[in-house]
Amino acid sequence: MSIRLPAEWEKQEFILLVFPDSRSDWKHSIDEIRLAYIQLINAIQKYQKCIILCRKKDEVSALLNSMENITLIEIETNDTWIRDFGVIGVYEDEKLKNYDFTFNAWGGKFDATKDNLVNTKLQELGLIDSPMQKIDLILEGGSIDTNGQGVLLSTENCIFNKNRNPHYTKDQIKKKLSELFGTKDMIILKHGGLEGDDTDSHIDTLARFIDQDTIAYVKCYDEQDSHFKELSLMEKELKQTGYDLLPLPLPSSHMFQDHRLPATYMNFIFINNALIVPTYHDKLDQEVLTKLKTHLPQLDVIGVDASIFIREHGSLHCASINYFCYNSKKKS
Numbered sequence: 001m002s003i004r005l006p007a008e009w010e011k012q013e014f015i016l017l018v019f020p021d022s023r024s025d026w027k028h029s030i031d032e033i034r035l036a037y038i039q040l041i042n043a044i045q046k047y048q049k050c051i052i053l054c055r056k057k058d059e060v061s062a063l064l065n066s067m068e069n070i071t072l073i074e075i076e077t078n079d080t081w082i083r084d085f086g087v088i089g090v091y092e093d094e095k096l097k098n099y100d101f102t103f104n105a106w107g108g109k110f111d112a113t114k115d116n117l118v119n120t121k122l123q124e125l126g127l128i129d130s131p132m133q134k135i136d137l138i139l140e141g142g143s144i145d146t147n148g149q150g151v152l153l154s155t156e157n158c159i160f161n162k163n164r165n166p167h168y169t170k171d172q173i174k175k176k177l178s179e180l181f182g183t184k185d186m187i188i189l190k191h192g193g194l195e196g197d198d199t200d201s202h203i204d205t206l207a208r209f210i211d212q213d214t215i216a217y218v219k220c221y222d223e224q225d226s227h228f229k230e231l232s233l234m235e236k237e238l239k240q241t242g243y244d245l246l247p248l249p250l251p252s253s254h255m256f257q258d259h260r261l262p263a264t265y266m267n268f269i270f271i272n273n274a275l276i277v278p279t280y281h282d283k284l285d286q287e288v289l290t291k292l293k294t295h296l297p298q299l300d301v302i303g304v305d306a307s308i309f310i311r312e313h314g315s316l317h318c319a320s321i322n323y324f325c326y327n328s329k330k331k332s
Helices: 025-045 057-064 115-125 170-181 226-240 285-295
Strands: 012-018 049-054 070-074 088-092 095-102 133-138 151-155 185-189 208-209 214-219 246-249 269-271 273-278 299-307 321-324
Touching: 012 025, 025 049, 025 057, 025 273, 025 299, 049 057, 057 070, 057 115, 057 185, 088 321, 095 115, 133 170, 170 185, 170 208, 208 285, 214 226, 214 285, 214 321, 226 246, 226 321, 269 299, 285 299
Parallel strands: 012 049, 049 070, 095 133, 151 185, 214 246, 273 299
Antiparallel strands: 012 321, 088 095, 208 214, 269 273
């Protein structure tokens, strides 16, 4: 039996989102965040199917204005950041299998009762139609990344944090992840982090594979910025991995309610034939889009404004989860 964690650029059946509800933490910016989600959904639906979880289908349907490739499902959640409580798919002998990890809202910071029921409900509705296995381990989708060839990328501050799995040692966690994902090598960074990040340094804010041999990462060029030391140390670690590296600049400081927000270009989403990249009305936006397009000429590279998303400390990748094809040999 072979197990493999697919890279996010592999063929997908659909992408899952949670539409912001006025009774949630988004009440401070509900109209703005809904417009931002509509822009994201519009970008996705041109390439592939998008399934949207919401509290009231009729209300959301009216806002989406008859877009195609959209399915609305009435399921309530605690949070919109489905990357961290949605299923994580693997290929077992080239057939899709899904893991339902336990979610404790980034170390018990918030309530996650409804979030932990979502995957079971989706399976009951037939939307998750491949086998699903409940895993007795706390793990968020945003905390791991892969090149699809057995290499797992993560951060020590997150996956080894005692607020996740206090009864496991580091070696036990690594062994468990290796067994579940078919991992041959793990790159676990000791450094890196962004102000305003609730996740204890999720890798999807810091460094991501963009092909089998290349890691894109956030680089701070301003020595006066509070991130400079940690991100420089992270860069030093990445240079020791032997992979090709693509530095993407840290956006300018963005503030909301007197605190700095975790703006990052690393929170991009791979979809079928395209890459959706968060932008921030920043002077660096176009530079980043151009760099990624140069490296990934086979993909449409699309910027979507994420300046409202980061008000709740996440961005585009955090807001979505990819559902892969049942057969790994299905091509784009």
